[in-house]
Amino acid sequence: MPLAESWQTAEIPGPKKASLIIKPDIADAIIRRAKRPIMVVGYGAVEYEVEGIKLIECLIELAKKGKIPVVVTASTAREFRNRGFSPAALMPAVDIGNRLTDSTWKGLDGKDTYDLAIFVGLPYYMEWTILSGLKHFASALKTMTLDCVYQPNASWSFPNSTIKDWAANLRDIVENLGD
Amino acid sequence: MYCLSGLGGIKLRRDGVNLKIKELKSDIAHFRDLSITIGAIARETWVEPMGPTPFPSLTTLRSWDRKLLERYKPFYLPFCDLCCLCTYGKCDLTGNKRGACGIGMAAQQSRTVLLAASIGASTHTAHARELVTHLIGKYGRDLPLNVGGLNVEVEAPHMRLVCGMKPEKLSDLEEALDYCEKQVTQLLAVTHTGQEGNNLDFESKVFHAGMIDHVGMEIADLAQISAFDFPKADPESSLIDLGLGSVNINKPVILVIGHNVPPAAEIIDYLREQDLTTEAEVTGICCTAMDMTRYSAKAKIVGPISWQLRYIRSGVPDVIVIDEQCIRADTLQEAMQIKAPVIATSEKNCCGLPDRTLDDPDDIVADLVSGKSSGALIFDPVKVGEVTVRTAIAIAPKRKKHKVLPSVDELIRIAKKCTLCTLCRRACPNDLPVSYAVKAAAQGNLNGLDELYDDCVGCGRCESACPQKIPVHSLIVTAAEKKTAEETFCIRSGRGAIQDIEIRKVGGPIVLGEIPGIVAFVGCANYPKGSREVAELCMEFAKRRYIVCTSGCAAMSAGMYRNDEGKTAYEMYSGSFEAGGIVNVGSCVSNAHISGAAIKIASIFAKKPLRGNYEEIADYVYNRVGAVGVAWGAMSQKAASIAAGFWRLGIPVVVGPHGTKYRRMLLGRSDKEQDWYVYDTRTGKKVYGGPVPEHLFFAAETKEEAMVMIAKLTMRPNDTSKGRAIKLTNYIDLHRRLIGGMPPDMHLLVRKMADIPLTMKEDIEKILQHMKWTEHEIPDPTLLSRMIHTPKEA
Numbered sequence: 001m002p003l004a005e006s007w008q009t010a011e012i013p014g015p016k017k018a019s020l021i022i023k024p025d026i027a028d029a030i031i032r033r034a035k036r037p038i039m040v041v042g043y044g045a046v047e048y049e050v051e052g053i054k055l056i057e058c059l060i061e062l063a064k065k066g067k068i069p070v071v072v073t074a075s076t077a078r079e080f081r082n083r084g085f086s087p088a089a090l091m092p093a094v095d096i097g098n099r100l101t102d103s104t105w106k107g108l109d110g111k112d113t114y115d116l117a118i119f120v121g122l123p124y125y126m127e128w129t130i131l132s133g134l135k136h137f138a139s140a141l142k143t144m145t146l147d148c149v150y151q152p153n154a155s156w157s158f159p160n161s162t163i164k165d166w167a168a169n170l171r172d173i174v175e176n177l178g179d
Numbered sequence: 180m181y182c183l184s185g186l187g188g189i190k191l192r193r194d195g196v197n198l199k200i201k202e203l204k205s206d207i208a209h210f211r212d213l214s215i216t217i218g219a220i221a222r223e224t225w226v227e228p229m230g231p232t233p234f235p236s237l238t239t240l241r242s243w244d245r246k247l248l249e250r251y252k253p254f255y256l257p258f259c260d261l262c263c264l265c266t267y268g269k270c271d272l273t274g275n276k277r278g279a280c281g282i283g284m285a286a287q288q289s290r291t292v293l294l295a296a297s298i299g300a301s302t303h304t305a306h307a308r309e310l311v312t313h314l315i316g317k318y319g320r321d322l323p324l325n326v327g328g329l330n331v332e333v334e335a336p337h338m339r340l341v342c343g344m345k346p347e348k349l350s351d352l353e354e355a356l357d358y359c360e361k362q363v364t365q366l367l368a369v370t371h372t373g374q375e376g377n378n379l380d381f382e383s384k385v386f387h388a389g390m391i392d393h394v395g396m397e398i399a400d401l402a403q404i405s406a407f408d409f410p411k412a413d414p415e416s417s418l419i420d421l422g423l424g425s426v427n428i429n430k431p432v433i434l435v436i437g438h439n440v441p442p443a444a445e446i447i448d449y450l451r452e453q454d455l456t457t458e459a460e461v462t463g464i465c466c467t468a469m470d471m472t473r474y475s476a477k478a479k480i481v482g483p484i485s486w487q488l489r490y491i492r493s494g495v496p497d498v499i500v501i502d503e504q505c506i507r508a509d510t511l512q513e514a515m516q517i518k519a520p521v522i523a524t525s526e527k528n529c530c531g532l533p534d535r536t537l538d539d540p541d542d543i544v545a546d547l548v549s550g551k552s553s554g555a556l557i558f559d560p561v562k563v564g565e566v567t568v569r570t571a572i573a574i575a576p577k578r579k580k581h582k583v584l585p586s587v588d589e590l591i592r593i594a595k596k597c598t599l600c601t602l603c604r605r606a607c608p609n610d611l612p613v614s615y616a617v618k619a620a621a622q623g624n625l626n627g628l629d630e631l632y633d634d635c636v637g638c639g640r641c642e643s644a645c646p647q648k649i650p651v652h653s654l655i656v657t658a659a660e661k662k663t664a665e666e667t668f669c670i671r672s673g674r675g676a677i678q679d680i681e682i683r684k685v686g687g688p689i690v691l692g693e694i695p696g697i698v699a700f701v702g703c704a705n706y707p708k709g710s711r712e713v714a715e716l717c718m719e720f721a722k723r724r725y726i727v728c729t730s731g732c733a734a735m736s737a738g739m740y741r742n743d744e745g746k747t748a749y750e751m752y753s754g755s756f757e758a759g760g761i762v763n764v765g766s767c768v769s770n771a772h773i774s775g776a777a778i779k780i781a782s783i784f785a786k787k788p789l790r791g792n793y794e795e796i797a798d799y800v801y802n803r804v805g806a807v808g809v810a811w812g813a814m815s816q817k818a819a820s821i822a823a824g825f826w827r828l829g830i831p832v833v834v835g836p837h838g839t840k841y842r843r844m845l846l847g848r849s850d851k852e853q854d855w856y857v858y859d860t861r862t863g864k865k866v867y868g869g870p871v872p873e874h875l876f877f878a879a880e881t882k883e884e885a886m887v888m889i890a891k892l893t894m895r896p897n898d899t900s901k902g903r904a905i906k907l908t909n910y911i912d913l914h915r916r917l918i919g920g921m922p923p924d925m926h927l928l929v930r931k932m933a934d935i936p937l938t939m940k941e942d943i944e945k946i947l948q949h950m951k952w953t954e955h956e957i958p959d960p961t962l963l964s965r966m967i968h969t970p971k972e973a
Contacts, residue, residue, distance in 0.1 A: 009605045009644065014260025016273040043881050074884040078919030090923050092888065093880050094839065098254040098846045123707065124610050126880060129256035129839040136257050136273065136284050 003159035007149035011128050016135060018150065018157035024172035030144055030156060031066050031177065034116035036107065039063055040096055041087075043074040044147075045121030050167035058170045059120065059146075060085045065177040069108055071096045073122065093122055097130040101137040113140065119154070120146040128153055146170065225345040230792030233343030234358050237365055237387055240827070243794045244383035246962045247801075247829065250854050251845035251875040253382060255288040258842055262287050265372045280372050288842045289381035290370050292819065295841065296388035297366045299820025302504060303768060304359040304395035305527070306439060309503075311352050311398065313441050313560065314406040320350035324405045327412030330678040333782055336775040336789065337397040341390060343791030349405070352398045359398070362391045389823025390793070396821075397771035404675045407444055409473035409765070412676040414755040416763075417476035421738050421747075422666030423486070425479050426495055431459040431575035433567055434496035434519075436487060438504040438767060440470035442524040445564030446500065447475045459571055464490065465505050466731055466766035473673045473765060480670060482739065483704035483732030483812075485637035489656045489663070491517060494582025498547075498571040500563065503527045504767075505703070505815060511554055516583045520547040520570060521554035524563050532556040540565050548573045584657045585650070587625070594621035594654060596647040603651050606644035608837070609634060609707055613641050613651060625658040632659035634709045636812075670738035671749040673730070673765020677776040679783055681756040685726065686784025690803045692902015694758045695909050696893030699728040699773045700737060702810030702818045707835050712882045713811050714740035717748050717761055719886060723909050724758040725893070728773045733811065734763045770821050774828055777804045794963065801829020802857065802960040805893035805906070807872075808832040809885065813841070822876065831872045831892045833885055838878040845875035849927050857896055859958035863967040866958045868896035870927050883917035891928075896960040900933035908936040911943075926950035930957055 004020055006012055021027050031037060041059055048055035056079050063070045069088035072080055077090045089096075089108050099105050100117055107114055117134065119127055127145065131153035134143050142155040148166035151157040158166065203209070232239050261269045262278045270278030277283050282290070314322070324346055326334050333339065335346050342355050366388050369375050375384070403409060410416035426432060435443040443463065450456045461478045463471050464487055468480040481490050484505050490496065491510070494517045501510055503525040511530045514521045523530045535543045535555040540562060546552040547570045557563045585593060594617050603613040611634055616627030632655050641651040656663065688694040698720045700713055713736035721727045729737050738747045752761040756776065764772045781799040782789040789796060800806070808825045810818050813834045819841055822832040826845065834841070848854055849870035857868040871894040879885035890910040898906060907928060914922045922928075925946045929935055931954050935943045946952075961967070 007605060008608075008610065009602065013257075014273065015271050016260055074879075074881040075918050081919060090918065090920075092877070092884060094254065094844050094878050095846060095874075097256075098844065099848070099850075101254065102848075122880060123836045125608070126836040126839050126878070129258065129842075132258070133254060133256040136260075137255060139275065 004150055005160065006152050007160055008124055008128070011125065011152070013132060013152050017152040018154040021144070021156050021158050024169045024176060026156070027144065027146070027173045028176040030116065030142070031068070031118075034142070036112055036114045037066065037068045037116040037118060038107070038114045039068045039070045039118040039120070040093065041070055041072050041076055041120055042093060042122030042127070043076050044123065046076055046079045048163065050163050053167070055121070055170070056080065057083065058167070058174060061174045062170070062177065065174060068118065071108070076121070093126060093130060097133055100134055100141055103140060115140065115142060117141055117143045118146060119143065124149060127151060224347070225790070227788060227790045229343050230788055230790045232793050233791030235341065235793060237362070237369070237384055240387065240793055241383050243797060244386045244827065245379065247826070247875065248379050248382055248845075251847050253285070253289065253378065254844045254846050255285055256839050256842055256844070257284060257288055258840060282376055285378040286376050286381060289378040289385065290375070291842055293366065293381050293385050293388065294370050295816040295819040296385045296392070296823045297363060297370065298816035299818070300359070300366070300388045300392035300395060301363045302817055303392050303399065303820070304356065304363055306503065306768065307395045307399035307402070308356050308360070309439060310402050310441070311349060311356060314402050315349050318349065318406050320348065322349045322406060324348060324351070324401050325411065326401055326404050326676045327678055330680060331412050331676050332679050333779050333789070334676070335397055335401060336778040336782065337394045337771055339789045340778055340791070340793055340796055341394050346401070349402060352402055355394055355398055359391050359395045362387065366391070385823050386827040389820050389825070390827045392820035393771050393774050393824035396768040397775065399768040400675060400765065400771060403440060403470065407440070407474050409470070410672055410674045412678045413674050414753065414760070414762075416672040416674045416754060418669045418749060419472040419476060419672050420479045421482070421668040421670045421735060423481055423490060423493070423663045424666040425668075426462050426481065427460050428495050428580060431497050431571040432495050433459060433461050433498050433500065433571050434481070434490065435461070435463045435467045435471060435500045435502070436465055436506050436510070437502035437525070438466040439502035439525060440467055440474065441560040442500055442502055442563040443467050443471040444474050445560040446567050447471070447478065449564035449568045453568070455568060455572070459568060462496070467502055469673055469731065469734065469766040476672060480735055482666070483710070483735045485635070485704040488513065488637045488639050488652055491519070492583050492653055492656060493663070494578075494580045494584070497575045497578055498522065498567050500524060500567050501528060501530070504817070515553050518550070518578050518581045520552070520574065522563055522567055523554065523556045524558065524560065526558065529556050530554060534558070536562065540569070544569045544573065548577070584653050587657065590625070590654050590657050591620060591623055593649055594618070596649055597621060598647065600646065602644040602646065603641035606640040608636060608638060608640065608705065611635065617649065617651060617654065620654060620658065628655050628658035629662070631655050632662055633711065636705055666739070668738045668741065668747050669749055670735060670747070671754045671763045673734070673763050673769055674754060675765055675769060676772045677756045677762070677779065679779070682776065682779045682783045685757060686780045688758070689780060689805060690784065690897065692805060692895070692898035692906055695723065695725050695890070695906045696805035696807060697726045697728065697776070698889055698893070699730070699806070699808045700733040700811065701730045701770055701773070701808060701821065702733050702812060703814035704732045704736060704812045705814035705835070705837050706736070706812040707837065708882070710736035710739050713737050714748055716809065716811065716882065716886060718742070718751070720889070721748065721752045721759050721761050726756055726758060727752070727761045729761060729763045730765060730770050730773065731767045736812075737761070767817060767821070774824055774830065777806050777828060777830060780804050795966065797828045798961055798963050798966065801962070803895055803897040805895050805898070806830045807889050807892045809889060810838070811835045811885065813838050826875050831875050831877065833888055833892065834876070834878050835885070836878055836880050844877060846877065847873045847875070849873055849924060857958055857960040857962060858964060858967055859956070860961050860966050860968050861959050867955055868958055868960050869930060871895055887913045887918055894928060896958060900931055900957070903928075903930065903934040904936045907934065908939070911936070911939055921946060926952040930955055
């Protein structure tokens, strides 16, 4: 299937589409370049498992290595806490999305606005609409998704890929961040 | 309505009457063929003085809307980067660009929301007009309105509140209908290119559309309850058979789909008149089904709108009668597959069929039974009744329940064509793992398909997308054949209005917060994870002693699940409007009784003047009545307008994750203290009332998140400490169980130490200390400075 095609076929946004993350190095560079990143993790992250490793474990490692505060939505917090990781905040997806459109919001710690929001694990169409809100109403914010499907409304997205390839990419990102 | 001075008690109505005088001689003049048009004269029996805003125009309540929108700023979620509504376009609105007409993205999104809400309001209003016209023709203009006899004195809370009128007979409803139609026309005009350009003005008009929608719904349900003798505010209305498995397939089966009940009522009447009631099954899908069972408890409900494809393809229905709204556009094609004739009955949905309204029923029946015609368009409900029954009885033996579902062997053979291209999954609204299930079926394992049945919304997009032409939906239904046969549930028949005495009993406990809230499960069946979640949500809140209301497809879903004891929600809980009751009000248009109950709490319990007094009543409801609407599977434009009607009354609405596709949320910011100040009516001071209710329109990601948010959104600034403690107990308990740990916003919701639930005192006090929390006063809250008793800052 074409790489830069919306996973849900009819969800075509228009002229402004996400750039493809064709190799993990790109995602690494984006994260490294960000001064104030934040990661939003939806409940889907709990459900993915590849070769016995849960996606959530990979995300915890990524958050730790990248020093990225994590906002968890829905019932995701318990899974993080069970693994000894305390998310920076627990907040519904639309709530954090809304706050990220506010250019005066100084973030969870009250220090400054975020310049990169990383999304993963929300229902595809819900992430699609929230990323659209940010694309249009958070002009200073860049967005990236770590899902295994193409999200056209992000600034950067992985292409549609198999779970196995996607897991390998995530592992590479985490490893590279440790360099 | 205008008073004609000197005629004491005689008032002129808005609709005109024409007075013709052939010849009039007087001292000053001699007239011939004089024609005078004046307002209709009606004797005024309602002594309540008129309030400030009867028949509000598009902007009459703009300042109230702005108050809400200042707190709940729109978060827009564009579904498209473009505007394509005129020939200037498509216009690219990305990156703060403006369209050729000058519109920006925020205004364009709110304009689209207004379009949706206007479509919804027009649909209910048009339905109400059709019903009222039909019923006046059948029962006369003077048929008294009766929704609950002596138990319901405030019979039309929306019409009283919005229009300032108290309807007493069928023809009185026409005045309110005229008003609704004018407003909907004007609202639609607002969406034309080159009209409104400010997003908040669009949003205010969305609220207006919602308010009109609730008046339209109320008109429709008042008319049909009164004329068809539906249950009249009866908490013990009948239990109705529900589910595919409840249909006796050995009889001729009639299926009705839609929302307009007169054709279905005539079918039942014809069966009764011909003494054929036991000879045929009358079954229904969607709101016509709901209303039909309010007319006859022997009729059966198959399920919500998502059951259309699966039921038709099962081959069970022998004749399909459609009226209006939410009917699949391909019903005729699907019906032709199973050789069942379609009878269309609405000018709004003609299906390309020939108009047979004036034809002899013998000829129509002959054509339908012989297969010469695949369907007929008949606008006369009485003729629909006769033709449908006669056709069903005659055609049933010939059809032998011809179905288009494959056998299991065929299913496996067909599934082998799957190339695992995943286009079915990518077309599925819920991203269900369709392709893997089909591939497994090719190996003889049907479990995957069987599991999909529970979560499938029945849209059929999977098979439209399949390049191999695999009838995926049919495979799912075949694999779940055992489940469909076991779909034998029950639902309480729609009771209509809430009794005044029920309002008197619960008004105090609700306003004080001691009944933790009213939670209404309404709307369509576009669920993210199947119907069962709605049943679970209903039972959870009933168990917690909230007042639970249901309507429409959500009411059906609430009944389609049995607990460990084999009971459905409607068998477990009472149908009374009381703590721990599950109250099915009826069909879509019955939603007006739910919002109406909130209005009646202000009117009956708090004795607030109702007549033409929208802003004050909405302010009361918003600050004091802990009601929340939940449309877990909201899909339609009507759902948008129903929600908007709740918003203008200050009642929050929670939708499922698909609800983000409505293109905007209305979200409060609990972190912005300055947003949550209210007037204390006792002192006139502006005081912090806390972030309650936190949001006005909120999409939850999961059922668990929704449950916790619903519990939180029932909080109001007026809650007493005892009431707030009860609400906090539910909120914290649900949060701990479903999300994990204590909620992060305890310090924002506890106002005084007395608010803290005793059993959780230690945990909460630790949090409050950590957050450097201090007590603050509980106000007598209002957003309206004119409500201050002793103004100091007004």
